[in-house]
Amino acid sequence: MVDFRKSRPHPPFYSNGICVERASALKFLGLHLNGDLTWRTDTATLIKKTQQRFHFLHSLAKELLVSVDTLHPCVVCQLHCSGKDSSTEEVLIAEQFFIIIMQQVKNFSVEYNPIDKNNVFTSGDYIAGRITFDVTQDCKIGSLWIKMKGKANVKWTEHYGKTVVVYHNKEKYFSIKTFVIQDGEGNNIVTQGCHMYPFTFQIPQQDLPSSFKGSWGKIKYTLEANLSRSMRLDSKAKTHFTVVHKGSRDPAFMVPQRSIIDKKMNLFSSGTVSMEVTIAKTCFLQGEGMKVVAYIQNRSSRGVRPKYCLYKKYSYFAKSKRRVETKNILKEVGESIPPFTGHTVIRFITIPLATCASIFNCNIIKAEYRLKVYLDVKYASDPEIKFPVIILPALQGSDEEHLPTNPEFEANSKMGATYFMQEPTASLPRF
Incomplete structure (x- = not known):
């Protein structure tokens, strides 16, 4: 309870015969309220939190084997021309260090090799590709993994007066995750330069629907790569590949259709x-x-x-x-x-x-x-x-050109994989 009366001193306040304790400050919804309705306590708390954040930067700068001469020229110019003190110099060094570590991994991408001239896959095919990225200086990799997955989802909204109802559904077909570099196994230090890690997956031999994209739903198959490092944001890359369902040429669908009106x-x-x-x-x-x-x-x-x-x-x-x-x-x-x-x-x-x-x-x-x-x-x-x-689907070329082949697996021998696959569903249409 806040008392806005100007009378001094305020008499005690009783509730159900019990005297309510008077407080000089109160924290409510993250705000520190003073008894005199000023922001002194709240401002002091924010300043203290800010100093704690900057203390981390100061400590980091002191631990770094970085001198002013190794900084970017624009940072050196800023230090000498402005005459900043040592604490400011440490902050600028820390900021420069963050720029360096954020740029250690560049051009992170994932791509795959076309299986034929149409670049479409079917269930049971092998899909091979590579993860590539550039490293500006030696760094330690926490983990590097590649995932292949297929799923379908639909979503649309309908209005009933002022009420908006969202209709959403999804169906997952498979998810296969393989580690190229696993945390805690072996030497995970990568040197400066361009790095390439090949991979190979086999698309599960199940009744998969063809890739699709409509106004309120889609069926997509993707390859996702993720590189994680300690105290850094993960580097991520994704690409889509097309899967087609060959279908069944049932003799019943090859007979003529006839109708009269x-x-x-x-x-x-x-x-x-x-x-x-x-x-x-x-x-x-x-x-x-x-x-x-x-x-x-x-x-x-x-x-x-x-x-x-x-x-x-x-x-x-x-x-x-x-x-x-x-x-x-x-x-x-x-x-x-x-x-x-x-x-x-x-x-x-x-x-x-x-x-x-x-x-x-x-x-x-x-x-x-x-x-x-x-x-x-x-x-x-x-x-x-x-x-x-x-x-x-019109798959050009002979069946021999599209036979699933198992190319030589060149990736790290310590790669492990986790799998999820859905049971096939009935696929024959009825009219």
């Missing part, structure tokens, strides 16, 4: 239109041409025009909720069919190479595709037919 015209036109559409199969490769055969019977009083649309349908799942993302990939328009005529129209639609492969073996992300064939009828609803389409 009839529609009666109303309002501004009369008669009927019918359309019978056939596509060769369900599974297609990226970049492959899709042959669409449509027999159109126009018995109406207006001309109709066939149109084609290939679109994606991505689904994200979290907290028993589903978020759907749809977007057209390509659209094509055919020639007009005159009234009271019938034509067979053949169209070849090429699936773009950049299209993501279909995903059915992930529990939180699903990537599907549809081919919509419809007739553009003026002043009437358009009759349409939709076919499910499965897109498989």
Whole structure:
């Protein structure tokens, strides 16, 4: 309780018959409050903490075998021109030392070797690469490790009035961590110069979904390297690599798809239109041409025009909720069919190479595709037919070029690894 009355002295204050103790100072929420409502105690405490921090710098400067002549020229100029005392000189030496130790490890990076001309991997492949960094002067490494992991995560928000609900879910497939340099084992001193540490991992032989990135979710596979040193910030580097799921060419997906629709015209036109559409199969490769055969019977009083649309349908799942993302990939328009005529129209639609492969073996992300064939009828609803389409990755080259090989392992013989792998999930789509 704070008493703002100006009367002196203040009479004792009683609560439930007990006299409340009077204090000259009080610490509340990190602030030191004085009885006279001044900041003297709080200011003195902050100054004391600051002096304790600077004492560490002074001690560090005294222990260093660093003279003014070894400092950076700008620091030497600052010392001589400003005429600073010895304590200031020690602080500047300590600051210069921190600059030096923070720059001991530079250009820390991790990279991998492409496995083929497409630079894509599948389950069971070996991925080899290297960790590289430059050392400006001899230093001791606490540990150096490399981790390969694969995971999927989704996240989106929904607004219910003034309430914002965040939907988030994740799925972890594997995590493999290998130590190149382990703390407490052997001589961990690295000399000045450029250093390279090779590594090799085998991607687990399990039913992994293809790499994916959508509006509210992604499936990614990464290589992460970390170098730790005592009393320093860790040096970190990360790179992504692409994994594709080859999929299964089930015979059921290689048979033709066929559908028929009839529609009666109303309002501004009369008669009927019918359309019978056939596509060769369900599974297609990226970049492959899709042959669409449509027999159109126009018995109406207006001309109709066939149109084609290939679109994606991505689904994200979290907290028993589903978020759907749809977007057209390509659209094509055919020639007009005159009234009271019938034509067979053949169209070849090429699936773009950049299209993501279909995903059915992930529990939180699903990537599907549809081919919509419809007739553009003026002043009437358009009759349409939709076919499910499965897109498989187009891995160029023969299978021999992509066989998993185990390159010679050149890294430190003391490397150890920890593993986490998820059980495979069912992957056959159902329509």
